Amino acid sequence: MASSSPAIIPITNPQTNTAAAQSQLPIATPAFRAFISHINDTVRNGLAQRRPWAELVDRSAFSKPESVSDATLRIRKNYAYFRVNYLTCLAAVLALSLLTNPFSLLTLLALAAAWLFLYLFRPSDPPLVVFGRTFSERETLGVLIVASVVVIFLTSVGSVLISAFMVGFAIICAHSAFRAPEDLFLDDQEPASTGFLSFLSGSGSNAAVSAASAMAARV
Numbered sequence: 001m002a003s004s005s006p007a008i009i010p011i012t013n014p015q016t017n018t019a020a021a022q023s024q025l026p027i028a029t030p031a032f033r034a035f036i037s038h039i040n041d042t043v044r045n046g047l048a049q050r051r052p053w054a055e056l057v058d059r060s061a062f063s064k065p066e067s068v069s070d071a072t073l074r075i076r077k078n079y080a081y082f083r084v085n086y087l088t089c090l091a092a093v094l095a096l097s098l099l100t101n102p103f104s105l106l107t108l109l110a111l112a113a114a115w116l117f118l119y120l121f122r123p124s125d126p127p128l129v130v131f132g133r134t135f136s137e138r139e140t141l142g143v144l145i146v147a148s149v150v151v152i153f154l155t156s157v158g159s160v161l162i163s164a165f166m167v168g169f170a171i172i173c174a175h176s177a178f179r180a181p182e183d184l185f186l187d188d189q190e191p192a193s194t195g196f197l198s199f200l201s202g203s204g205s206n207a208a209v210s211a212a213s214a215m216a217a218r219v
Contacts, residue, residue: 035121050084056175063180071177078176086176090168097164104160111151119144 065071079086098105118128119140128135135143152158 046084047088050088051082053085056082056085056179061180062178065177074179074181075173075176077181078179079172081181082176086172089171090165093168093171094161094164097160097167101156101160104155104157107151107155107157111148114147115144 065074098108119137122128128140152161
């Protein structure tokens with residue numbers, strides 16, 4: 001009579017589970033989710049402080065400045081009041097410029113994705129392997145810096161960005177110089193960093209915190 005074969009008990013290898021957890025996509029890491037959440041919150045808070053667009057384009061409030069000093073004073077007052085609207089217009093001009101230049105848009109997206117997924121939010125273990133070659137963190141950082149310099153200064157991306165910022169800046173200066181600010185009432189107690197200025201500083205600090213947490217996780 002043939003003896004029955006012994007039962008095989010499945011055994012879970014903890015090293016396999018650890019490797020699977022470590023090799024999860026950077027987009028699934030808590031640091032990346034926190035980064036996106038911070039950006040979303042700061043954008044929404046900044047846009048909530050914008051002035052009414054009808055007030056921005058009120059044709060009855062436009063007049064020619066009497067002098068250069070008057071135009072400069074108008075620019076300062078209007079920017080203090082409409083800064084969120086102005087920076088929204090600047091972002092719209094930048095977005096339109098990138099949409100009309102698909103190569104620049106795709107190149108910037110690829111560069112941003114490389115920084116996010118290959119360095120900032122990528123775990124250090126396992127190391128990065130490309131075409132059979134292992135790259136250390138320092139080598140990855142060096143390659144990303146060189147790639148950024150090449151993309152910004154040696155392709156059309158830099159000229160597109162500079163042109164968009166110059167056009168947006170010219171539109172903002174022209175509007176603020178010809179828009180009479182006498183009917184605007186800016187609260188003197190309002191801090192200078194409200195609106196999109198706080199959004200820029202907030203998103204920058206949040207990005208730094210998220211990146212720092214991701215870097216600390218590697219150590």
